[in-house]
Amino acid sequence: MSSPAERFELVTRRLHYLNAHDEYRMGLLLASKEDPRVAWAHIGYFVPLLKLVDFARAGFDVIVYYGDVYAFLIHYIHSKEVVGHRTAHYRFLVAAILDALGLPSSRFRHMQESSIANKAEWFVDFQKMSAVMNQNDARATMDEAMVSKMLSPMLSPIQQTLSGQYLDLDIRLGGTHQRDLFIHAETFLPKIGYRKRLHPTTPLIEGLDGTKISSFKANDTKIMFLNGPRTVERKILGATCRDGEVKNNVVLSLIQHVLIPVSELWKDRSAMEELRDVEYELDVGSADRRSFVTADAPVEAVFSVDMGVNSGSKHFRSYGELEGGFRNQEISSYALEAAAIAALNRLLIPIREAYQNNAEWQKIEKLAYN
Known part of the structure; x- marks a missing residue:
C-alpha cells in the first residue's frame, strides 16, 4: 500500500x-x-x-x-x-x-x-x-x-x-x-x-478534427481500438498538427494524455507488479510493454522521437519537455506524428489480436454495429 x-x-x-x-x-x-x-x-x-x-x-x-x-x-x-x-x-x-x-x-x-x-x-x-x-x-x-x-x-x-x-x-x-x-x-x-x-x-482528448469527441461522430474523427496500422497512420497524418503550434494540436494531446502516461506506467515495474500480484513481464507475445523510448534513451526518459536518418533520437523526461521542444521547432510535425503512430500501433496490436482470436467477440461486434 x-x-x-x-x-x-x-x-x-x-x-x-x-x-x-x-x-x-x-x-x-x-x-x-x-x-x-x-x-x-x-x-x-x-x-x-x-x-x-x-x-x-x-x-x-x-x-x-x-x-x-x-x-x-x-x-x-x-x-x-x-x-x-x-x-x-x-x-x-x-x-x-x-x-x-x-x-x-x-x-x-x-x-x-x-x-x-x-x-x-x-x-x-x-x-x-x-x-x-x-x-x-x-x-x-x-x-x-x-x-x-x-x-x-x-x-x-x-x-x-x-x-x-x-x-x-x-x-x-x-x-x-x-x-x-x-x-x-x-x-x-x-x-x-x-x-x-x-x-x-x-481531460477529454479532442477528435482528430480538433473538435469535441463523441460517440455520435464519424469514426474518421477518432482512433478506434480495432483500427489496423495503416488506418491509424492515415488518421494521425490527417489530424491537426502544425509545426510549432501546440494549441489545438491533437497529436500532442494524444501523447500527453495517453502515450506518456502509459509509458510512465510501464516504466514503473514495481507498480505493475503490485497491481498484478506477480512478477511483471515486459514482453509477452505481441504485448510489448516497454516504455515508448529507444534503446539509447537515458533512464529518466519517458518518450523518444526519431529525428530521421543519421539524426538519432531526441528523448524527453516529461510531456512539458516534449511540448517545449515542439514549440521551439526542435521537432517537426512529421517526426512527432511518426512517433505517435509507432507508439499507438504498439499499444493497439494486442487489442486487435485479442479481437481476431475471439470468435464470440467478433460475433457480438457484428450484432452490435452492423
Whole structure:
C-alpha cells in the first residue's frame, strides 16, 4: 500500500475538480477511509482506464460501470437488444485494453447498470428525483438532452445521478465534458436525502478534427481500438498538427494524455507488479510493454522521437519537455506524428489480436454495429 502522500499524488494527478473545495474533500476522504469506492461509467477510452489504475494503486475499490440503461435512453434509435450487444462488446474491449496495459481485468469490479437500475427502490428514487426537477434541469446536463425532441434523453441524467447512490460510491469519476451532469448530481442527490459524492474529472482528448469527441461522430474523427496500422497512420497524418503550434494540436494531446502516461506506467515495474500480484513481464507475445523510448534513451526518459536518418533520437523526461521542444521547432510535425503512430500501433496490436482470436467477440461486434 502506498503512503498517504503517495496515495494523494496518485489519485489527484491529471484531475480537475468541480470547485476548489473538492481537493480538500479528497484529502479528507483518503485520510478517513482505507478503501474508498470509485467508478467510471464512460468507458472505452485509455484516459479514464489509466486514471482507474491510479485509484487501484492507491487502494481504492474500483468499479468499471457499464451504463446499458443510460445508453438505451440516449441512443433511443437502437433496440434494447442492440444496446445489450454493445455492452457485451465493451466488456470484451475493456478486458483487452487492460490486458494490453498489462493489468488483469479481475483487478477491477465490473458492474452493469441494469443489474441495479431495475429494482423497485431505484424506481421510487427515480420518481422522487423527477418530482424535484424541472425540464431545464435535465436539458442543462448534456447536449443530447438539450437538442433532442424525445423524452428518453431527458430521463438519462437521473439514471446517471442515482448510480452514485446505488453503487455506494465515494467518487464518481468522469470527463470534463460531464461537468454539468455532475453539478446535477451534487444538486439533486441531497434533495432526495442522499449525500454528495466527489466528482473529479479527467481531460477529454479532442477528435482528430480538433473538435469535441463523441460517440455520435464519424469514426474518421477518432482512433478506434480495432483500427489496423495503416488506418491509424492515415488518421494521425490527417489530424491537426502544425509545426510549432501546440494549441489545438491533437497529436500532442494524444501523447500527453495517453502515450506518456502509459509509458510512465510501464516504466514503473514495481507498480505493475503490485497491481498484478506477480512478477511483471515486459514482453509477452505481441504485448510489448516497454516504455515508448529507444534503446539509447537515458533512464529518466519517458518518450523518444526519431529525428530521421543519421539524426538519432531526441528523448524527453516529461510531456512539458516534449511540448517545449515542439514549440521551439526542435521537432517537426512529421517526426512527432511518426512517433505517435509507432507508439499507438504498439499499444493497439494486442487489442486487435485479442479481437481476431475471439470468435464470440467478433460475433457480438457484428450484432452490435452492423
